[in-house]
Amino acid sequence: MITSMREHKGHLYPGGISNKRIGVYELPDADISKYQRPWRAA
Structure with a gap:
């Protein structure tokens, strides 16, 4: 069961707690050029 997802640099990462x-x-059609700052954990 997928409980969360994250997009990063044109890839989608689904995961689940179990x-x-x-x-x-x-x-392939993701436009990531507008996101220049690297993602950081909060």
Whole structure:
């Protein structure tokens, strides 16, 4: 079961609280040029 997702640099990372792995999906049409700052954990 997927409980969360994160997009980063043209890839989508789904994960779940009961899983020991995460998935990776490439987003070929994602426009990440407007996001120049690196993502940082809060």
